[in-house]
Amino acid sequence: MILEGTVWVFGDNIDTDAIIAARYLSTIVPEELAEHLMEDIWPEFPRLIKPGDLIVAGSNFGCGSSREHAPLAIKGAGISCVVARSFARIFYRNAINIGLPILECEEGLDTLRSGMDRLQVDLGQGLVTNVQNGDIYHSAPFPPFMQELIERGGLVAYVKAKFGVKY
Amino acid sequence: MNKDHLQKHGSTMVEKILAAKAGQARVSPGDLVMIKVDLALGNDVTAPVAIREFERIGFKRVYNPDLIVLVPDHFTPNKDIASAEQVQIVRRFAEQHGIKHFYDVGRMGIEHALLPEKGLVWPGAVIIGADSHTCTYGALGAFATGVGSTDLAAAMAIGETWFKVPGTTRFEYHGFLPPWVSGKDLILYTIGKIGVEGARYQAMEFAGPVIDKLGIDGRMTMANMAIEAGAKCGYIQPDQITFDYLKDRVTRPYYPVYSDQDAVYAKTISYVVSDLEPQIAFPPSPDNVFPVSEAQNIVLDQVVIGSCTNGRIDDLRVAAAILKGKKVHPKTRLLVIPATQEIYGTALEEGLLKIFVDAEAAVSTPTCGPCLGGHMGILAKGEVALSTTNRNFVGRMGHPESEVYLCSPAVAAASAVAGRIVHPEEVI
Ligand code: SF4
Numbered sequence: 242m243i244l245e246g247t248v249w250v251f252g253d254n255i256d257t258d259a260i261i262a263a264r265y266l267s268t269i270v271p272e273e274l275a276e277h278l279m280e281d282i283w284p285e286f287p288r289l290i291k292p293g294d295l296i297v298a299g300s301n302f303g304c305g306s307s308r309e310h311a312p313l314a315i316k317g318a319g320i321s322c323v324v325a326r327s328f329a330r331i332f333y334r335n336a337i338n339i340g341l342p343i344l345e346c347e348e349g350l351d352t353l354r355s356g357m358d359r360l361q362v363d364l365g366q367g368l369v370t371n372v373q374n375g376d377i378y379h380s381a382p383f384p385p386f387m388q389e390l391i392e393r394g395g396l397v398a399y400v401k402a403k404f405g406v407k408y
Numbered sequence: 409m410n411k412d413h414l415q416k417h418g419s420t421m422v423e424k425i426l427a428a429k430a431g432q433a434r435v436s437p438g439d440l441v442m443i444k445v446d447l448a449l450g451n452d453v454t455a456p457v458a459i460r461e462f463e464r465i466g467f468k469r470v471y472n473p474d475l476i477v478l479v480p481d482h483f484t485p486n487k488d489i490a491s492a493e494q495v496q497i498v499r500r501f502a503e504q505h506g507i508k509h510f511y512d513v514g515r516m517g518i519e520h521a522l523l524p525e526k527g528l529v530w531p532g533a534v535i536i537g538a539d540s541h542t543c544t545y546g547a548l549g550a551f552a553t554g555v556g557s558t559d560l561a562a563a564m565a566i567g568e569t570w571f572k573v574p575g576t577t578r579f580e581y582h583g584f585l586p587p588w589v590s591g592k593d594l595i596l597y598t599i600g601k602i603g604v605e606g607a608r609y610q611a612m613e614f615a616g617p618v619i620d621k622l623g624i625d626g627r628m629t630m631a632n633m634a635i636e637a638g639a640k641c642g643y644i645q646p647d648q649i650t651f652d653y654l655k656d657r658v659t660r661p662y663y664p665v666y667s668d669q670d671a672v673y674a675k676t677i678s679y680v681v682s683d684l685e686p687q688i689a690f691p692p693s694p695d696n697v698f699p700v701s702e703a704q705n706i707v708l709d710q711v712v713i714g715s716c717t718n719g720r721i722d723d724l725r726v727a728a729a730i731l732k733g734k735k736v737h738p739k740t741r742l743l744v745i746p747a748t749q750e751i752y753g754t755a756l757e758e759g760l761l762k763i764f765v766d767a768e769a770a771v772s773t774p775t776c777g778p779c780l781g782g783h784m785g786i787l788a789k790g791e792v793a794l795s796t797t798n799r800n801f802v803g804r805m806g807h808p809e810s811e812v813y814l815c816s817p818a819v820a821a822a823s824a825v826a827g828r829i830v831h832p833e834e835v836i
Pocket of ligand 1: 517715716
């Protein structure tokens with residue numbers, strides 16, 4: 242699975258309240274949540290992004306509560322992938338389970354400019370390419386079952402497709 | 409489990425368990441693996457959500473009813489109609505799918521005290537639970553971690569789940585434990601040192617001469633709070649103390665797994681604890697930790713002894729030893745909550761409950777109750793509590809302007825008598 246898009250850059254410790262504020266948790270419709278994505282820290286953000294864009298962040302992205310709404314809001318906004326130095330553990334699980342590709346990458350993220358630079362991400366190979374200068378950074382690749390899980394749109398869809406018929 | 413996998417070198421206990429279950433020679437931190445789980449746990453808060461997801465997937469049957477454990481413990485005996493209806497969903501699901509590990513009022517306990525007691529946890533097992541303190545079972549040499557309700561639904565349906573292999577940090581405790589200092593003090597001290605993000609994503613391996621002598625209840629207290637340092641799991645490698653506990657409880661065959669001599673750790677941190685004082689976590693975070701000597705003049709409205717952290721028999725024995733022949737301070741309320749029905753029965757037989765009642769404590773049937781501010785001892789605005797539980801966030805036990813301090817059962821019992829936070833020696 243290869244993804245490419247414009248990057249939007251965030252710092253360290255972006256918590257789930259910043260991603261989607263608690264006052265919007267009354268819905269679980271991804272597109273409705275997406276209208277308020279990052280609203281409290283970057284009010285115009287939902288109107289800047291285009292489907293396929295990527296979020297780039299520092300360490301501990303998604304810390305705070307275990308709300309599944311956070312990755313749902315990101316996915317609903319059409320963000321194709323989040324590349325961060327590290328993720329909070331429950332956010333990581335939730336993102337994979339709802340079918341939002343995310344990748345940990347230690348290097349090369351510091352120089353990226355919001356709304357200008359582009360990244361290409363190869364989930365199967367674990368490669369992150371800076372489209373401007375061609376620099377390639379390495380991350381742990383996704384094993385085939387995880388790629389399938391993400392391609393199918395998450396854990397529920399994966400389980401259903403893979404095992405549903407048998408029961 | 410194939411024994412061949414256990415011979416490989418350079419791996420920690422958790423890496424070896426995950427490699428064996430994935431059918432791989434070895435795994436490394438960061439690897440993603442899909443593996444079969446030995447047990448999937450839900451409670452009255454998380455199981456109803458998982459059941460709804462399970463039904464949404466369209467499954468008619470669970471993968472294997474014997475792998476599922478359902479324990480309504482948070483709002484039981486049910487505090488209101490809503491909580492009664494949540495438990496009803498769980499009870500019906502258990503009946504419908506022939507789930508025998510469903511524990512109702514009178515037979516239950518707080519999940520993380522109950523499962524080990526029922527022989528549902530063994531060395532080398534992989535256990536997921538839709539509850540963050542599932543990490544408790546690492547105390548018996550299992551790999552156990554908290555997951556979401558969607559994960560639980562999928563595991564109930566297919567008996568498998570995915571994991572990212574954590575790196576391991578080894579914590580060594582040297583010297584000896586001073587009197588009145590317990591597993592709770594060791595883990596509070598550790599969280600105070602490394603912070604609530606200090607072990608994020610990691611497995612915490614607890615080891616060293618102090619751990620080798622620590623009883624099983626103290627070990628469970630330590631593994632229980634690994635999550636409070638952000639860890640994925642906490643564990644202690646099985647030894648004679650573990651096997652003695654498992655005898656007569658676990659009847660199935662199991663193969664204990666140990667870290668290799670040359671295991672690769674993310675970090676090793678050593679503490680000498682011979683001079684350690686009892687530790688207190690001040691509000692509003694479990695890493696806001698100070699020795700008891702620095703907790704001066706903190707007057708208490710309520711003291712709680714219980715929870716999946718410290719509601720086990722050793723905890724009640726220590727508390728009773730201090731409370732025997734004494735009375736709780738007239739301006740303080742003491743709640744004692746044995747964590748399971750079996751612990752309740754043992755405390756009854758040993759005369760511990762009589763000691764608590766004579767000391768003017770309220771003794772409750774097993775429940776999470778006040779630990780999460782659910783019921784059974786909610787705090788009013790401005791009230792201060794001292795508790796043997798694991799979290800002291802804002803409003804955890806009631807009003808947002810109430811405060812919770814965390815400590816060991818010994819400090820809790822002594823402080824209930826004094827009416828303020830004290831070292832147990834002050835009232836003995
Ligand atoms: S006792 Fe407290 S921490 Fe433990 S399972 Fe119950 S609510 Fe959670």
